[in-house]
Amino acid sequence: xxxxxxxxxxxxxxxxxxxxxxxxxxxxxxxxxxxxxxxxxxxxxxxxxxxxxxxxxxxxxxxxxxxxxxxxxxxxxxxxxxxxxxxxxxxxxxxxxxxxxxxxxxxxxxxxxxxxxxxxxxxxxxxxxxxxxxxxxxxxxxxxxxxxxxxxxxxxxxxxxxxxxxxxxxxxxxxxxxxxxxxxxxxxxxxxxxxxxxxxxxxxxxxxxxxxxxxxxxxxxxxxx
Numbered sequence: 127x128x129x130x131x132x133x134x135x136x137x138x139x140x141x142x143x144x145x146x147x148x149x150x151x152x153x154x155x156x157x158x159x160x161x162x163x164x165x166x167x168x169x170x171x172x173x174x175x176x177x178x179x180x181x182x183x184x185x186x187x188x189x190x191x192x193x194x195x196x197x198x199x200x201x202x203x204x205x206x207x208x209x210x211x212x213x214x215x216x217x218x219x220x221x222x223x224x225x226x227x228x229x230x231x232x233x234x235x236x237x238x239x240x241x242x243x244x245x246x247x248x249x250x251x252x253x254x255x256x257x258x259x260x261x262x263x264x265x266x267x268x269x270x271x272x273x274x275x276x277x278x279x280x281x282x283x284x285x286x287x288x289x290x291x292x293x294x295x296x297x298x299x300x301x302x303x304x305x306x307x308x309x310x311x312x313x314x315x316x317x318x319x320x321x322x323x324x325x326x327x328x329x330x331x332x333x334x335x336x337x338x339x340x341x342x343x344x345x346x347x348x349x350x351x
Contacts, residue, residue, distance in 0.1 A: 173275035181273040185263035188249035203236040227335040234342035271307035
């Protein structure tokens with residue numbers, strides 16, 4: 127089953143009120159969909175950096191180490207995946223699918239790195255829960271996401287809903303801005319150039335990790351030539 131098929135199946139289960147979601151009021155789904163529709167209509171995705179030199183960064187990994195994009199690129203191509211956080215079931219499905227493809231990605235000589243606004247402690251919990259083998263970096267305040275054109279603030283009515291549901295982004299992220307990244311996937315070659323950029327303001331849609339492999343193999347062959 128493709129990643130998108132898994133995401134769509136989960137969304138259908140959630141919206142139809144099947145266990146364990148039977149207690150979620152139908153109005154909740156409408157509010158969430160309204161926020162997604164408004165983000166899509168705002169054309170926020172037009173801000174996404176899709177070509178040229180990838181913005182450099184240094185971020186903390188789940189174990190407290192500092193990771194710089196330039197250092198990763200010195201060793202090869204980098205696959206960079208932005209996601210919302212451990213509280214988002216669609217992100218968790220996305221990360222699980224990345225893990226299923228992680229070995230194939232590494233075989234191309236590429237490094238797989240995920241970036242999230244959540245704290246390193248929450249990333250450690252996520253890594254342990256889903257047995258992830260790739261690096262997760264914390265992006266406080268979505269500062270790096272902003273440089274990639276991904277950062278946006280939740281509308282006030284959605285913030286109110288999240289609070290009612292017990293989803294406190296300030297608690298997960300140690301940040302009061304109530305901002306998130308548009309989920310996105312980038313391929314950055316050894317020269318620091320963005321070779322592929324996929325972003326969708328509808329967080330229930332994610333690109334297929336396996337679709338990256340032809341480009342990654344091509345970049346490996348080019349580097350070896």
